Amino acid sequence: MLFHALFISPHLDDAVLSAGGEVARLTHDGKSACIVTVFTRAAAPVTRDAHGFIEESNEENAELLFSKRRLEDRKAAGVLGAHHVHMGFIDALFRTLPNKSEPLYPAYKQIFSGNISLNDRLLCEQIRVGLQKIKNRQTDKRVRIYAPLGVGGHVDHIITHLCVREIFPKQSIWWEDVPYRTHPIQLFKRLSEASCYNATNKLIKNTLQYSKQKLNAVRCYKSQIAKLEYSGLSDIDYYAEAYYTHVK
Numbered sequence: 001m002l003f004h005a006l007f008i009s010p011h012l013d014d015a016v017l018s019a020g021g022e023v024a025r026l027t028h029d030g031k032s033a034c035i036v037t038v039f040t041r042a043a044a045p046v047t048r049d050a051h052g053f054i055e056e057s058n059e060e061n062a063e064l065l066f067s068k069r070r071l072e073d074r075k076a077a078g079v080l081g082a083h084h085v086h087m088g089f090i091d092a093l094f095r096t097l098p099n100k101s102e103p104l105y106p107a108y109k110q111i112f113s114g115n116i117s118l119n120d121r122l123l124c125e126q127i128r129v130g131l132q133k134i135k136n137r138q139t140d141k142r143v144r145i146y147a148p149l150g151v152g153g154h155v156d157h158i159i160t161h162l163c164v165r166e167i168f169p170k171q172s173i174w175w176e177d178v179p180y181r182t183h184p185i186q187l188f189k190r191l192s193e194a195s196c197y198n199a200t201n202k203l204i205k206n207t208l209q210y211s212k213q214k215l216n217a218v219r220c221y222k223s224q225i226a227k228l229e230y231s232g233l234s235d236i237d238y239y240a241e242a243y244y245t246h247v248k
C-alpha cells in the first residue's frame with residue numbers, strides 16, 4: 001500500500017506520543033498514514049534495568065510483555081486511523097553482545113548516553129536495508145517522512161534518526177521526542193548535535209482538535225502509561241506538537 005505519510009517510530013509508543021495529533025489530522029483529511037516501529041521485540045533480560053522494566057510493566061517475561069505491547073500499538077494506530085508496521089528489531093534494553101550473556105548497554109545510563117555501541121553497527125545496517133525496502137515500495141516520492149529528533153539521547157532514538165536521515169535525506173520532518181522535549185537543555189543539546197538549530201524551520205502544530213483522539217490512542221499503551229506519566233508526560237503533549245523541517 002502507498003502512504004501519504006510514514007511515521008518512523010523507535011519504540012512501540014513514540015510516534016503516537018510525539019506525533020499522534022499529526023497522524024490524526026492527516027487521516028482526518030483523508031490521507032493515508034503508516035506508523036513504522038523499528039524496535040518491537042525483546043530478548044531474555046540480562047541487566048537489572050531490563051528485569052526492572054518487565055516488573056514495572058506487571059508482566060511475567062519479556063516475550064509476553066512485548067507481544068502485549070505490539071497489540072497495544074496496533075490498537076493505538078487503529079484509534080488514529082493509521083496502519084502499522086513492526087520491523088522486529090530488539091530494544092536496546094535487551095540487546096546483548098554475541099555471547100548473549102553480557103549486555104550491549106549495561107544500564108539506562110549507557111542507553112541514554114546518546115553513544116551508539118560499535119556492536120550496533122550491523123543492526124544499523126539492517127535497519128537501513130529495511131527502511132530502503134519500505135522506501136522502494138513508495139512510488140510517490142512526495143511521501144512525508146516523520147521521525148524523531150532524538151531529544152533525551154536514547155540510543156534507539158538516535159539510531160532511528162540517523163538511519164532515517166540517511167535513507168530519506170532532506171525529506172524528513174523531525175518531531176520533538178515526548179516526554180524528553182520538556183527539558184530545554186536536552187532539546188537545545190540535541191538540536192545542535194543534529195545540526196538542526198540553524199538548518200531547520202520549527203513548526204508548532206496546534207493539535208487541540210485531535211487531542212481527545214490522541215489521548216485515547218496513548219491510553220492504549222496500558223503497560224507503559226504509568227511509567228510515561230512518571231517520566232513527565234504532560235497536558236501540553238496532547239494539544240501542541242513541535243516539528244523541525246530542513247530549510248529548502
Ligand SMILES: [Zn+2]
Pocket residue numbers: 010011014154157
Ligand atoms: Zn522511545
